[in-house]
Amino acid sequence: MNKHSYDAYLTNGNITLFCGTHTDSFKNDILQSTLYANLLATRADNNQEVWWQTYTQTLSKLGYPLNSREVQQLEFHNTRLFNIVVQGTGSALSAKEQQALSSVFSELEKLPENSSAIEAIITKLKANASNETDDMADAHTDNRPVSTATLLTIVRNDKTLLTLQISFKTSDGITPDILNQPVLTTIKDGKNNIRLLRSSLDERKYSEIRESIIKKLGKKLQTDLLHLNPPPSAN
Template identity: 75%
Template sequence: MKENNFDAYLTNGKITLFCGMHTNSFKNDILHATLYADLLATRGGNDQEVWWQTYTQTLNRFGCTLNSREVRRLEFHNTRLFNIVVESTESALSENEQQALSSVFSELGTLPANSLAIEAIITRLQANAYNGTADIADARTKKQPVSTAMLLTIVRNDKTLLTLQISFKTNAGITPDTLNQPVLTTIKDGKNNIRLLHSSLDERQYSQIRETIINKLGNKLQTDLLHLTPPPCPN
């Protein structure tokens, strides 16, 4: 992949990566549709199985064709988030897409802890933190074991979407290290921790509700969308 031939955003604290060249209108449709589905699913709480069902069902109503889906359990110990993403998607990601994803994680690793991007991701991970006997609410802010989940969307050059939800435990609390350090471990509950969805947006169908979604999002378009890697100005 050519340098800067990707574009990354945060939507309500989750990473959305566009690989290849896409029009601004298509990017906006994806960002707005996924942000709205995200916010709607989040209203139901932080049960990640319920959240996933609401999120995918909402996208389907918006014109996202669900091509295939996979739910499974992956074992890992003291692993980086990037490595889990690559292993979870297996052969689905091309070398260029992995390179783009690696660049995004590297960029996040250079940002100060008080940057808007890092704070947005941490806030989202804290909101997703699992409350159980071993993972109490205080673990959201203290350096002790806590279980949470992250969602990542990769928009490929052919406009198809890979949406990945990963549930994991971090033994040092939710900190910026969660993004790039080998601190993530499988949650020992026997449940599936990987959900992968292949989909595509029917742009014609979505165009019929585009303005409605924009109006419903309102100021969320300013507060919950963050451009991570603005493309360089053309020569």
């Protein structure tokens, strides 16, 4: 693979994108540790603010220096998820990283709705549906407004991570259209809908707890991690 290649996974239904070339051992450490943090946060609370706090605190305990955090409230209407990601990360994403991310969304768009990847993403979005109103029930019907959230992790060529949590509302229920169609709208609750974390993994520190994390994850390593094969890189 050349330096402009990418590799993508689903971690408990959330996209994790590796930009550039990384060793398999490094990828495994990132995937396993973030999956563990994801599962703990999901167990803690469905509220996305609480979820985010638990997730970031767990990462810190696992050996991730949390370099910076940003929150903001973006206004968007009938917008694609990819566009919200680009807007939410601002100048943090390079042109090559944006292209890699665009390619991942394009590949997902080609998958049948009953594919394991699409089903994992939709299941996670439904699990994240707000339960403050009747949104939770609406998530299992169709053509009803639903508030939910997703998490995106981008591992850059220099091994630093950008982690983005996006909250949004869709007027047509939770369907595969969320991934690539302009159906997303700002939740009108006055709260921040974008949370961005810059971090990195202290590989030496994590090596001391790696085996215990793998043991705790158990079968989740087979059921909650899914490799999305990218197209061949251009030379």
